[in-house]
Amino acid sequence: MSVILSLKNIEVTYSEVILVVKGVTLEVQEGSIVTLLGANGAGKTTILKAISGLLVSELGKVTEGSIEFRGIPIQRESPENIVKMGIVHVMEGRPSFDQLTVEENLIVGASSRTNRPTEIKKDLERIYSYFPKLKALRKKISGYISGGEKQMLVVGRGLMAHPKMMLLDEPSLGLAPLIVKEIFEIIEFVNKEAGTSILLVEQNALAALSISSYGYIMENGRIVMDGVAANLKDNEDIREFYLGLSKVGKRKSYRHVKHYRRRKRWLG
Amino acid sequence: MTYFLQYLLIGFLTGGLYSAFAVTVVLVYKATHVASLAHGQILAFGAVFFYWCIAVLQLPISVSFLVALALAGVLGFIIERLTMRPLIGEPLFTSFLMTFAVFMFLDGVFNLYVAGETRFIPPFLPQGNMGIGKLIIAEQRASNFVMTLLPALIVIGFFKYSKVGLRMRATAENHRLAQSAGIRVKNIFSIIWIFSSILAAVAGIGCATIMNIHYPLPYNGLKGLLVALVGGLDSIGGAILAGLLVGVIESLAAGYVDPLTEVGGTSEVVAYVLLLFILLVKPYGLFGLARIERI
Numbered sequence: 001m002s003v004i005l006s007l008k009n010i011e012v013t014y015s016e017v018i019l020v021v022k023g024v025t026l027e028v029q030e031g032s033i034v035t036l037l038g039a040n041g042a043g044k045t046t047i048l049k050a051i052s053g054l055l056v057s058e059l060g061k062v063t064e065g066s067i068e069f070r071g072i073p074i075q076r077e078s079p080e081n082i083v084k085m086g087i088v089h090v091m092e093g094r095p096s097f098d099q100l101t102v103e104e105n106l107i108v109g110a111s112s113r114t115n116r117p118t119e120i121k122k123d124l125e126r127i128y129s130y131f132p133k134l135k136a137l138r139k140k141i142s143g144y145i146s147g148g149e150k151q152m153l154v155v156g157r158g159l160m161a162h163p164k165m166m167l168l169d170e171p172s173l174g175l176a177p178l179i180v181k182e183i184f185e186i187i188e189f190v191n192k193e194a195g196t197s198i199l200l201v202e203q204n205a206l207a208a209l210s211i212s213s214y215g216y217i218m219e220n221g222r223i224v225m226d227g228v229a230a231n232l233k234d235n236e237d238i239r240e241f242y243l244g245l246s247k248v249g250k251r252k253s254y255r256h257v258k259h260y261r262r263r264k265r266w267l268g
Numbered sequence: 269m270t271y272f273l274q275y276l277l278i279g280f281l282t283g284g285l286y287s288a289f290a291v292t293v294v295l296v297y298k299a300t301h302v303a304s305l306a307h308g309q310i311l312a313f314g315a316v317f318f319y320w321c322i323a324v325l326q327l328p329i330s331v332s333f334l335v336a337l338a339l340a341g342v343l344g345f346i347i348e349r350l351t352m353r354p355l356i357g358e359p360l361f362t363s364f365l366m367t368f369a370v371f372m373f374l375d376g377v378f379n380l381y382v383a384g385e386t387r388f389i390p391p392f393l394p395q396g397n398m399g400i401g402k403l404i405i406a407e408q409r410a411s412n413f414v415m416t417l418l419p420a421l422i423v424i425g426f427f428k429y430s431k432v433g434l435r436m437r438a439t440a441e442n443h444r445l446a447q448s449a450g451i452r453v454k455n456i457f458s459i460i461w462i463f464s465s466i467l468a469a470v471a472g473i474g475c476a477t478i479m480n481i482h483y484p485l486p487y488n489g490l491k492g493l494l495v496a497l498v499g500g501l502d503s504i505g506g507a508i509l510a511g512l513l514v515g516v517i518e519s520l521a522a523g524y525v526d527p528l529t530e531v532g533g534t535s536e537v538v539a540y541v542l543l544l545f546i547l548l549v550k551p552y553g554l555f556g557l558a559r560i561e562r563i
């Protein structure tokens with residue numbers, strides 16, 4: 001297996017002074033699903049934006065280190081070129097083009113690739129087979145669809161670009177467990193069927209780790225732990241901090257957990 | 269009654285010109301979020317190019333028309349490249365001020381060229397009159413109406429039904445999201461400036477066939493921005509309706525109020541009064557989307 005995406009020691013600064021990501025090294029193997037976990041404000045979204053080039057419009061900058069996609073440095077490329085190279089970033093908060101219809105949103109997703117009506121039609125059918133709900137909604141203005149439908153839409157729109165790699169930022173946020181399951185199943189399916197590599201950022205650690213092969217844990221702009229997903233799932237610290245389970249399987253409050261300050265061990 | 273209808277009709281036909289100006293401004297605003305003053309000058313230069321092809325190069329009218337549009341498109345492209353593109357990412361107000369600077373610069377060039385004289389566009393549209401019942405329509409006005417508004421409608425249709433148009437609408441909604449979907453937003457800006465400049469040139473030629481080319485021509489172009497404000501800066505339909513509305517109100521003022529005053533000219537003021545009033549009541553114009561951008 002080869003490495004499709006590799007971040008080496010990257011540092012990200014906003015507005016030239018706010019250092020948010022501090023020396024992060026991370027790898028995604030071709031065809032795998034990798035999860036990036038971490039508390040709010042840890043810098044997960046920032047890392048995804050650094051990869052997809054969307055930092056620039058927020059006055060953010062990769063000030064150190066390198067980001068390579070299939071061996072090619074990409075941190076100076078424009079977001080459009082990065083999409084063209086095969087990386088699609090499905091953003092946090094599932095933003096859609098609210099005034100366009102569901103189908104128009106999907107078609108826009110193919111902008112980097114093709115204009116041919118026949119190809120677009122074929123792709124639309126593929127997306128509709130993944131998400132039959134979208135087919136029923138296709139003439140609807142996307143501003144009015146539900147959160148779950150919108151998440152399907154933005155994932156579908158990303159897939160329209162035929163990405164080699166997808167960056168997914170908190171797809172499960174605020175969704176009912178059933179919808180989360182459906183979306184995660186599709187993510188897994190796309191990964192298996194098309195071989196699309198996936199870097200997944202999640203709060204829902206359990207769901208994320210169960211479809212991933214590898215995981216990274218981030219805190220305050222640093223990777224504090226990484227390992228094979230199955231191991232992470234069994235790791236005591238993770239169980240406590242992210243899954244909210246103690247050794248005996250009882251729920252503990254996050255505040256209580258913090259009291260122990262066991263996370264110090266990750267830094268040491 | 270005939271008197272009223274006559275002025276209504278004249279206003280409607282003049283309003284078509286305003287609509288066409290306003291559409292250019294709205295197109296640029298929708299896509300780039302910049303209200304462009306520069307288009308007032310592009311409009312005037314469209315007319316100058318047209319005149320220049322006819323009078324200096326002695327080209328046939330139809331060829332001159334097309335060449336003028338092409339030159340205006342190039343002018344728009346150059347303005348975008350030189351003055352707008354470097355400001356992407358800077359506050360939008362900076363870009364707005366830049367269009368003002370471009371307006372003033374081109375105004376200087378325009379006045380150097382015109383040099384206080386009037387250049388007459390040779391009549392090329394039908395010159396007769398036709399009657400509908402008791403109403404009289406100058407054929408020149410009617411054909412002018414079609415000539416300026418039709419291209420605007422074609423461009424609007426293009427944006428509504430083509431793939432490029434879809435990308436443009438996506439860009440108009442959210443630049444960053446459009447980029448993340450792989451749309452080359454800067455190219456969209458170029459396309460918009462080219463198309464809107466071509467439309468501005470058509471409007472300019474339409475305008476110049478009525479008032480010829482002399483110093484106030486660019487300021488007539490500025491009226492497009494005004495009309496666009498009345499309609500709501502981001503609504504194409506609003507721009508067209510507002511253009512017709514402003515035209516009709518001006519014309520009715522000319523027909524009913526001007527005779528009562530000694531100097532006349534109230535029609536010139538009416539549009540501005542209307543604008544003030546509408547903006548007080550509806551800050552986003554008649555058909556603009558209300559967005560909360562300030563407290």
Ligand SMILES: Nc1ncnc2c1ncn2[C@@H]1O[C@H](COP(=O)(O)OP(=O)(O)OP(=O)(O)O)[C@@H](O)[C@H]1O
Pocket residue numbers: 014015018020038039040041042043044045046047058059060092
């Ligand atoms: N444009 C910006 N300018 C300045 N600081 C920013 C900017 N964007 C994010 N930050 C800061 O960077 C830090 C990391 O933000 P980021 O969005 O990457 O966190 P996250 O891990 O995705 O959090 P969450 O789980 O809440 O989405 C935060 O402290 C945030 O306040």
Ligand SMILES: [Mg+2]
Pocket residue numbers: 044045046092169
């Ligand atoms: Mg985030």
